[in-house]
Amino acid sequence: MANSIEANCLLCMQRSDIFRNLNDNELHSVNSCRVSIKYHQGEILFKQGSPCHDFVCITSGMVKLYLESESDKRIIIGFVKPVDYIFVPGAFTDKRHHFTAVACEETTACLVGSDVFQQIVEANSAFSSAFLNKISEQAIRMFEQLSSLTHKQMPGRIADVLLCLSQKIYNANPFVTSLSRQDIADMSGMTKESAIRIMKTFKDDNLIRTEGDLIELLNIPLLETISRNG
Amino acid sequence: MANSIEANCLLCMQRSDIFRNLNDNELHSVNSCRVSIKYHQGEILFKQGSPCHDFVCITSGMVKLYLESESDKRIIIGFVKPVDYIFVPGAFTDKRHHFTAVACEETTACLVGSDVFQQIVEANSAFSSAFLNKISEQAIRMFEQLSSLTHKQMPGRIADVLLCLSQKIYNANPFVTSLSRQDIADMSGMTKESAIRIMKTFKDDNLIRTEGDLIELLNIPLLETISRNG
DNA sequence: TTCAACCGATGATATAAATCATCAGCTTAA
DNA sequence: TTAAGCTGATGATTTATATCATCGGTTGAA
CATH class of the missing domain: 2.60.120.10 (Jelly Rolls)
Incomplete structure (x- = not known):
């Protein structure tokens, strides 16, 4: 072999x-x-x-x-x-x-x-x-995803995805990812354009920072609130 | 006991x-x-x-x-x-x-x-x-539901629900159900008003017939097409 | 080397769907 | 017996989100 x-x-x-x-x-x-x-x-x-x-x-x-x-x-x-x-x-x-x-x-x-x-x-x-x-x-986990995708609006869904990536997938806070924006969109059930737009607002509000393939969550409590409020 | x-x-x-x-x-x-x-x-x-x-x-x-x-x-x-x-x-x-x-x-x-x-x-x-x-x-089944709820528009989702009720839950074509419109909305991830509206258009197009708690699918092939096209 | 393809990004526009409001019929509880 | 609440139904309005278009940068293949 x-x-x-x-x-x-x-x-x-x-x-x-x-x-x-x-x-x-x-x-x-x-x-x-x-x-x-x-x-x-x-x-x-x-x-x-x-x-x-x-x-x-x-x-x-x-x-x-x-x-x-x-x-x-x-x-x-x-x-x-x-x-x-x-x-x-x-x-x-x-x-x-x-x-x-x-x-x-x-x-x-x-x-x-x-x-x-x-x-x-x-x-x-x-x-x-x-x-x-x-x-x-x-x-x-499927139940949570179904709930997130059907009941939450885009900011809540993107918050869910970012928290999931950091806390469950990469287990790191600034984390480097090979996932594209299209992948993030596919995780959160929206178009690539919408995912980019929401992430932009998160950046503008200092919730996250991105640099190439690196993503850092700057305000996790607020992201969790956004996730909770949908 | x-x-x-x-x-x-x-x-x-x-x-x-x-x-x-x-x-x-x-x-x-x-x-x-x-x-x-x-x-x-x-x-x-x-x-x-x-x-x-x-x-x-x-x-x-x-x-x-x-x-x-x-x-x-x-x-x-x-x-x-x-x-x-x-x-x-x-x-x-x-x-x-x-x-x-x-x-x-x-x-x-x-x-x-x-x-x-x-x-x-x-x-x-x-x-x-x-x-x-x-x-x-x-x-x-959860995969199918996730796919239906996130990728299909309301008519496709309602078609899915009606076909599911007839073919998987009640195993009958005119079928009598104890489910409310709210339940049907909860199955298809939309508001009660939207579910009622879509069902109304299905009735107007002679796809289904409703009478009290009874629902009859009149044009299953077309409902399946609507389901497929999302 | 050049062309095609994809990516991130952003703006303008269209549209799907939620929300709000109302109403009539029916059931349930006071 | 009346009031309250839920249901089905429908219209008007708002809003969330997709779609379309464009652009520059990068990658990869011909």
């Missing part, structure tokens, strides 16, 4: 909680069909609507997940960072991908055949239970 | 798939702490933000689930009909409810302590695996 960056799954185990629930046999079957692949920025890991064959775990870089609509509009539903896996609901139902995954930057991912994975889920209850916890968190 | 309508869980088993995966011991422990409760229309089964103690299975009637925002706006994220259970993601994470459940009509529900339930999920992998399938379907 030319692209493989880890010798086996043990390295991953130290970081991705869910694999702690696997025994040696299970780990071996995962490892034996594991493939590590490198993606360049903008490359697609899998596409909405396509059949899902593999369980995907991100080992470096970052991936964005988005829904595509008929009218070519996108909505970003989440990001996946190392070491974490992409929960693909279609793997348990119609074997189709229901969103698209794209590398935001140079990214490496381990792929494991979803049949192997599925067998383990069905056999190992600690594993599937850990999986349940993970999905539950994701469901709760 | 005065309100109990079933003697034990076997009756439910015949209809709710997921319980087929339980053995006698597990069924007994579920049954022993089961309580059946009757709710009147509009009564709350549980409230967003409150601690979640019980696993809830609907045995008659119908329940609507909705998110509440600070500004008292609601968004309906789903309905639960007999015999099906309510997936409460908080049960696996922070032990809080993240949405509110309200009886749309006279409803009976079986409550089982979530600790008992949790133990079974952790011990019985067939059960938790079946649970995973269920949640996956729900996640996919």
